[in-house]
Amino acid sequence: MRVFVTGASGWIGSAVVPELIAAGHQVVGLARSDAAAEAVGAAGAEVRRGTLADLDVLRSAADASDGVIHLAFQHDLAFSGHFEAAAEANRLAVEAFGEVLAGSDRPLSLASGTLGLAPGRVAVEGDGLGPNAPGAGGGLGIRHETARATIALASRGVRSSVVGLAPTIHGEGDQGFMATLVAIARDKGVAGYIGDGSQRWPATHRLDAARLFRLALEKAPAGSALHGVAEEGVPLRTVAEAIGRHLGVPVASVDPQDAAEHFTWLAGFLSADSPASSVHTRELLGWHPTHPGLVEDLDKGHYFA
Template identity: 70%
Template sequence: MRVFITGASGWIGSAVVPELIGAGHQVIGLARSDAAATALTRAGAEVRRGTLDDLDVLRGAAAESDGVIHLAFKHDLAFSGGFENAAEADRRAIDAFGEALAGSDRPLLVASGTLGLAPGRLATEQDGRAGDPDGAHRSGGPARRLANAQATVALAGRGIRSCVVRLPPTVHGDGDHGFLATVVAVAREKGVSGYIGDGANRWPAVHRSDAARLFRLALQGAPAGSTVHAVADEGVPIRTVAEVIGRHLDLPVASVSPDSAAGHFGWLAPFLGMDGPASSAHTRELLGWQPTGPGLIDDLEKGGYFTAASA
């Protein structure tokens, strides 16, 4: 297949690209910078220059492809308080892909997230879909991104093999600069490895290589209108994460009160305090996906997150 990928040079995309090429697919990656274009070329992918705001570029690339994987999201806007604008740009891109692929039965995979789906209980692939009884209780950024995912699923009614791939907050591995690396950086800066409250809240996680393989499997075989979870660890207590970090950095491990969390963790606080375990049982049965990479704690114990290069 000839596959167009947004976010192809990002953390997830840079693992998805070789996964697809290794399986015999051709990849065309969206690149908004010279550095991204160079990285894609070195990985063996073709380059299409543009950004998420270049809707004509997105439509054209999708129309010329056998399938689309939409990974890009304006995280810089989201983390600086502009989640609404980031979600709106995401929706415009999804709509553009829908226009280009309508009636083709070609696959469209859109990345979304598991966090906030079902606070306090194990989230499944059925949560967050249209008709979800808990949907009315969601608001703000998570609600906007869920609405985009629901719009993606609905494209199945327009003759598109649409699929939402939900990622946990921690997609870990060598070179990670995301949530987990930020937690480590905060511990270094504050001189204490902290967790919020009693630290019993749980985060799901997946190794980057396993996430990339799920995107390939979904591209090749996920049915129209499906939702899958790239979840290996269903829920790792944040206190356990803090304890491993504290031991490796030789720092004390301590609770941070919810009232002090924003001052201690900054933009990360609302996410770090969430309890969001998630299941991938349906995904494994549907696509035969079985994670083989290290779990979150095993990956932390390897020490890569604590080297000078990761600091």
């Protein structure tokens, strides 16, 4: 297939591109900067310059492709206090893809998330994606609507799928949640967890996530809800213990009332108990994660170099 990949130079995209090429696919990667273009080209993909705001570029690239993997999200905009604007840009991009893929039975796979989908229980594929799913406000609500709209494209002749990713996609080079937790522990001199630390976080190695996107592209049925979850839920106290062990700092509970001061913007995420299952995904696509789990990956030491 000729596959158009947004976010091709990003944390997950930079693993998806070689995964696709190794499987014999031709990849066209969206690049918004010279650095991104250089990285995409070095990985063996064709470069398409543009951003998520360039809807004509997105339509043209999708129309010239046999399928689309949409990984990009304007995180810089979101984390600068404009999450709703970033979510809206993402919605418009999916809408643009749907316009040109409709009636073609070509695949469109959207990266989404599992965090907070089913408070109080293990989230399963399809949670939050049904027509009667509870609504949310602001940018999060827009992201949920975008995922539901992607699933609904199946009725318009698009082989659509939504891959709900674990909040922690880990591996060497990660600059996300785990790297931030390590930085906070190093700065504070303590590896903290909130309350009793029983909050469970799903986790997936990025190379396993990359393989799932390839499988979704190749064989996910239209309207598939998938979970990119290798570990259903790693207790955050266990994560803190691994961080403390490697940094040589004490491990301690942080009172929920003090969490925002200690963990800053990460506090809300760390407070959530959000286990998620991928049983259906594994059965449907034959996806079997083979790379190290989160604690094993932490024990490799690269987060602390």
